Amino acid sequence: MSKCEVTGKGPVVKNLVSHSNIKTKKIVQPNVQKKRIFSRYLNQMVRLHVATSAIRDMEHVGGFDNFILNQEDAKLSKRALAVKLRIKKKISNK
Numbered sequence: 400m401s402k403c404e405v406t407g408k409g410p411v412v413k414n415l416v417s418h419s420n421i422k423t424k425k426i427v428q429p430n431v432q433k434k435r436i437f438s439r440y441l442n443q444m445v446r447l448h449v450a451t452s453a454i455r456d457m458e459h460v461g462g463f464d465n466f467i468l469n470q471e472d473a474k475l476s477k478r479a480l481a482v483k484l485r486i487k488k489k490i491s492n493k
Contacts, residue, residue, distance in 0.1 A: 401431040403450035405467060407474035436463045440486045447479060 402409040414422040
């Protein structure tokens, strides 16, 4: 089962409805890719499993750092939360 480490997006159960209105359960997986994302505050690449929709959202918000700082801690994985804390620590030192 794939899960986005940044948004918490995971598998969803949906119904396939036929012409005769028979409902069949189906599990739909999110499009999760293993990506190296550049953090400007850390000045290095971070490797995370990220949904493609989250990558588009990152570009819309203004980059990885802004996106992860605005995310709730409950949605982040342990690795993503560690990156967020490292970014906060780097910002507070400046």
